[in-house]
Amino acid sequence: xxxxxxxxxxxxxxxxxxxxxxxxxxxxxxxxxxxxxxxxxxxxxxxxxxxxxxxxxxxxxxxxxxxxxxxxxxxxxxxxxxxxxxxxxxxxxxxxxxxxxxxxxxxxxxxxxxxxxxxxxxxxxxxxxxxxxxxxxxxxxxxxxxxxxxxxxxxxxxxxxxxxxxxxxxxxxxxxxxxxxxxxxxxxxxxxxxxxxx
Amino acid sequence: xxxxxxxxxxxxxxxxxxxxxxxxxxxxxxxxxxxxxxxxxxxxxxxxxxxxxxxxxxxxxxxxxxxxxxxxxxxxxxxxxxxxxxxxxxxxxxxxxxxxxxxxxxxxxxxxxxxxxxxxxxxxxxxxxxxxxxxxxxxxxxxxxxxxxxxxxxxxxxxxxxxxxxxxxxxxxxxxxxxxxxxxxxxxxxxxxxxxxxxxxxxxxxxxxxxxxxxxxxxxxxxxxxxxxxxxxxxxxxxxxxxxxxxxxxxxxxxxxxxxxxxxxxxxxxxxxxxxxxxxxxxxxxxxxxxxxxxxxxxxxxxxxxx
Numbered sequence: 001x002x003x004x005x006x007x008x009x010x011x012x013x014x015x016x017x018x019x020x021x022x023x024x025x026x027x028x029x030x031x032x033x034x035x036x037x038x039x040x041x042x043x044x045x046x047x048x049x050x051x052x053x054x055x056x057x058x059x060x061x062x063x064x065x066x067x068x069x070x071x072x073x074x075x076x077x078x079x080x081x082x083x084x085x086x087x088x089x090x091x092x093x094x095x096x097x098x099x100x101x102x103x104x105x106x107x108x109x110x111x112x113x114x115x116x117x118x119x120x121x122x123x124x125x126x127x128x129x130x131x132x133x134x135x136x137x138x139x140x141x142x143x144x145x146x147x148x149x150x151x152x153x154x155x156x157x158x159x160x161x162x163x164x165x166x167x168x169x170x171x172x173x174x175x176x177x178x179x180x181x182x183x184x185x186x187x188x189x190x191x192x193x194x195x196x197x198x
Numbered sequence: 199x200x201x202x203x204x205x206x207x208x209x210x211x212x213x214x215x216x217x218x219x220x221x222x223x224x225x226x227x228x229x230x231x232x233x234x235x236x237x238x239x240x241x242x243x244x245x246x247x248x249x250x251x252x253x254x255x256x257x258x259x260x261x262x263x264x265x266x267x268x269x270x271x272x273x274x275x276x277x278x279x280x281x282x283x284x285x286x287x288x289x290x291x292x293x294x295x296x297x298x299x300x301x302x303x304x305x306x307x308x309x310x311x312x313x314x315x316x317x318x319x320x321x322x323x324x325x326x327x328x329x330x331x332x333x334x335x336x337x338x339x340x341x342x343x344x345x346x347x348x349x350x351x352x353x354x355x356x357x358x359x360x361x362x363x364x365x366x367x368x369x370x371x372x373x374x375x376x377x378x379x380x381x382x383x384x385x386x387x388x389x390x391x392x393x394x395x396x397x398x399x400x401x402x403x404x405x406x407x408x409x410x411x412x413x414x415x416x417x418x419x420x421x422x423x424x425x426x427x428x429x430x431x432x433x434x435x436x437x438x439x440x441x442x443x444x445x446x447x448x449x450x451x452x453x454x455x456x457x458x459x460x461x462x463x464x465x466x467x468x469x470x471x472x473x474x475x476x477x478x479x480x481x482x483x484x485x486x487x488x489x490x491x492x493x494x495x496x497x498x499x500x501x502x503x504x505x
Contacts, residue, residue, distance in 0.1 A: 024272075026268055026269060026272045029268060030265060030268070033261065033264055033265070033268070034261070037257070037260070037261050037264070038257065041253065041257065041260070042253075045249065045250075045253050049249055050249075051249060051252040051253045051256060054253065055253075055256060055260045058260065058264075059260065059263065059264050059267065062264055062268070063264075063267060063268070063271060066268055066271060067271065067275075070272075070275055094496055128250065129250065129253070129254060129257075132250050132251070132254055133254065136254070147251060147255070148255055150216075150251075151248075151251040151252050151254070151255040152255035152256065156216075156218055157213075157218060172213070175212065176209055176212065179212045179244065179247060180208075182247055182251075183240075183243050183244065183247055186243075186246075186247065186250075
């Protein structure tokens with residue numbers, strides 16, 4: 001596992017930040033949240049495939065970790081411990097959905113993956129989201145704004161067109177181009193193949 | 199209508215994923231996807247990209263919300279620490295009083311937070327209330343419980359690829375064979391305190407079955423024209439009551455856009471079920487049509503073995 005040293009301007013190790021959190025410094029935990037929010041969220045997102053649920057579970061994970069640290073719990077390795085909490089939260093969520101005793105239980109790979117697998121998956125998702133961010137940065141500002149209206153505010157193409165005062169066809173065409181570029185950026189095999197074919 | 203090319207389908211994929219495709223276009227895309235593995239892969243990529251973009255655009259706001267919650271938590275913790283010694287003293291006195299008076303009544307735990315409607319998937323059919331008994335012609339309840347079940351595949355000497363080819367040809371000829379009979383039951387239980395109405399088979403109804411596995415195949419069309427989930431009825435669910443919806447075959451979709459799902463080779467498959475239905479405290483059609491909700495059932499693992 002990589003030792004996170006600097007993110008958000010902080011150069012302290014996880015262990016130092018954990019000790020400061022235990023001593024009552026909320027800001028130290030902010031730095032840990034900055035470091036791991038994406039990886040934990042990405043892991044949960046991959047498992048539940050629903051951004052709203054993944055966000056709730058991510059928040060609960062960090063709050064539980066924070067409460068534990070404030071209660072004096074000193075984890076041996078913060079990252080592994082945090083992913084463990086995330087994984088347990090995920091299990092609880094899946095069980096809550098299986099409210100009936102005779103409902104289908106979650107499949108085994110969700111119920112009990114090995115800890116290294118969780119960490120590996122979370123890191124892979126973090127990298128994927130990083131690639132997406134880099135891909136978005138390469139898009140024109142106007143296209144980024146359209147994507148934000150679509151994916152942050154959940155507007156339809158018609159609503160976006162009305163908001164920005166452009167024809168629906170233009171909005172769709174700009175978004176289509178952006179989706180194709182991003183899929184290629186993320187290594188979409190089907191998109192790349194089509195790109196080569198055309 | 200003219201079939202779509204791969205390029206045309208690729209253009210439409212993001213809008214199908216976002217639910218902004220016209221119904222007739224969606225039908226054509228689904229028809230194309232049934233035959234084109236490359237575009238099916240593209241559909242998966244478009245879905246993943248959409249999910250990642252949704253997450254990305256809410257990430258900073260989420261982190262900000264977490265910071266606010268951490269501060270609230272920190273303040274609450276500080277209050278708790280300040281008040282705790284006092285509370286402990288009061289609690290000791292209260293405990294003594296409790297013993298002295300000899301109170302033995304039950305202490306009811308606080309109600310846990312839970313959704314209004316609980317949803318589950320039963321393996322097997324049977325044990326239905328009167329209103330659905332006529333539909334299921336009861337095969338006995340096979341099993342209750344367990345996230346894994348075993349099914350058998352009869353290939354009749356064909357290879358899985360030949361079997362898929364035969365299914366595709368049947369789909370083209372409009373003579374789809376019945377998909378695997380699974381006899382599952384979707385259970386919706388009203389856990390709230392008010393009576394709710396379900397618009398089963400109403401305009402917003404959709405059953406979505408996602409079957410993933412080594413030989414999963416989804417083809418447009420269905421041998422069963424009016425599966426139970428599209429049979430229109432408004433169901434009244436008083437608090438505590440449940441509604442059982444039989445899912446006999448792997449058939450999903452919406453009215454006029456049904457799909458049949460098949461496993462075409464032995465292996466381990468995972469079935470995800472989403473059920474969208476109108477739910478409202480009022481039985482008025484307008485309310486029911488306007489307030490659809492989607493219920494997601496935990497995945498079920500199906501081990502398919504060669505017969």
